[in-house]
């Protein structure tokens with residue numbers, strides 16, 4: 001377990017050449033908007049969840065890894081207020097608020113999840129830690145290349161960046177673990193009642209290994225992926241903003257209801273039980289035993305039974321995924337692929353959070369020879385993660401691109417070109433010095 005590493009502060013680094021090119025472009029944008037130079041940069045990655053979706057907010061472990069795509073910020077102190085600009089000016093318009101302390105008011109004024117509200121969630125979160133008199137103003141230029149609203153956690157990269165920028169700008173050093181927990185709480189201000197997977201991997205990722213992330217308390221363990229395994233992300237190009245629809249929170253509440261109905265039937269102290277994880281702990285049962293109990297108690301609640309069946313079976317798959325990675329069996333990759341397929345079927349049929357374009361992409365990935373493929377992230381659109389091997393990956397990617405071009409006839413050719421890419425475990429968040 002990486003207890004010590006999780007308590008470290010975010011590293012302050014010098015950018016390498018590739019990053020320097022992007023930071024120069026962002027600096028130019030910052031200077032053109034604010035007429036002075038940024039004082040530091042932050043980089044927060046997106047993530048791909050290899051297995052374990054819709055279980056973090058139920059208290060069960062997940063297995064994601066950070067990806068190459070990220071959100072970069074150029075940050076400078078201002079005399080007062082919050083001043084935001086985004087490099088993609090046509091998509092994300094500038095935002096100004098005179099008072100940093102009061103900018104959170106916009107979160108309750110309307111329900112619409114405008115892009116700058118994700119940043120403001122992070123500001124409000126950071127203000128839980130920063131004393132008011134230390135807090136003047138901040139200028140920020142944002143540039144992200146994580147496909148938005150596609151299950152690769154672009155939202156948490158924005159929120160977590162804001163928390164990191166605020167704390168660093170005002171001289172607060174927090175552990176990666178505390179930054180992750182603070183960012184997870186902060187993101188709930190957007191309206192989604194998620195878990196802490198996205199923010200945890202954003203801060204705690206290390207290159208070279210995926211992570212098993214456990215909650216309450218938050219802790220991470222490296223999951224070394226088999227040397228021959230290659231994970232490919234394929235974007236269905238169907239976007240779904242989770243804060244703009246009610247589906248995500250409906251699922252969170254269904255899980256809570258399922259846990260409470262069972263607790264009421266089986267436990268004396270039932271009203272303390274808020275999650276399926278807490279229910280299992282109080283019952284003192286294994287995952288399959290908990291499912292057996294759920295089957296009997298939830299006879300009159302078929303939808304709630306489907307949801308809890310997904311959660312408990314997905315929680316088992318996460319643990320099995322980790323133990324297969326730790327084994328050296330010959331059929332390691334076949335078994336990992338099978339778990340990924342089962343996960344997709346469960347999310348599609350029991351949790352009902354897939355999308356027809358995503359299901360088609362999973363089918364196409366399997367036809368192109370993937371050992372397994374599943375929807376990743378919250379769903380209702382977004383990306384698929386597929387497992388293949390080093391010797392097959394080139395032809396797999398070419399074949400899948402060809403099929404996507406044929407079936408997604410309506411989408412622009414360049415979107416399809418960028419929609420399928422190889423991924424490997426990358427580093428977590430960092431702060432970069434200006435030169």
Ligand code: ADP
Pocket residue numbers: 071086092113114115116118142143144145146147148149150151152153154155156158240241242243377378
């Ligand atoms: P995801 O699955 O990517 O986390 P969400 O639905 O949770 O998707 O959040 C997507 C929202 O995050 C976008 O609609 C946008 O408001 C915000 N966002 C993502 N990327 C950027 C970016 N580069 N710049 C500004 N806002 C962004």
Ligand code: NG1
Pocket residue numbers: 049052053054055056057150151152153154155156187192193194195196197198242376377378379
């Ligand atoms: P995405 O799809 O990245 O917004 C959401 C939640 C996660 C987790 C997954 C499903 C937030 C910030 N993110 O991720 O906590 O529940 O769905 O596994 O709520």
Ligand code: MG
Pocket residue numbers: 153154155156242
């Ligand atoms: Mg999100």
